[in-house]
Amino acid sequence: DAMVIQNPRYQVTQFGKPVTLSCSQTLNHNVMYWYQQKSSQAPKLLFHYYDKDFNNEADTPDNFQSRRPNTSFCFLDIRSPGLGDAAMYLCATSSGETVEKLFFGSGTQLSVL
């Protein structure tokens, strides 16, 4: 009965080879988030959607893009992964942008060779 599902659990890609991570939710939440967490660091927000409204963090590299084709799915595209992009990528959802609780998926661990 997982509510926020991320696939795959582990992803290995080559330097410069585009990669897509996926997230789906069964909660029908309006808001979906992508966080990046490097080893022993705090999660850092890359961007989030409120419905189809896209909100990019100012310091998110252009190499990272996202798509949300419908309420249930959200994708993270890394156009040309570098070694510094190796990290855990966490997807989260919430029903709103203020007082609501965030629910996280189990994450995708990305390795770049």
Added chain:
Amino acid sequence: KQEVTQIPAALSVPEGENLVLNCSFTDSAIYNLQWFRQDPGKGLTSLLLIQSSQREQTSGRLNASLDKSSGRSTLYIAASQPGDSATYLCAVRPSSNTGKLIFGQGTTLQVKP
């Protein structure tokens, strides 16, 4: 700019001890504060959410308090068990920046049998 700090970075205790994890934040203008648990290589599991108007929340052996005026929260774990070993993260939701959760770097807890 909101900053979240967790001290200590790591903690080791014998099984059965009661313990307190600390979280501090620099800007009291928040909607809420959320405590998470993260096992190695895994996603985030929400433990407790405290709204800005609340002083504490309890779930089983866990109790979280919030003192917004002083910018502090504590997570109290009673009768610790080896299964409590994990990294504990706190995150605040600033009322000035819609949508964003700002995380501390976490406290890694080891409970020894």
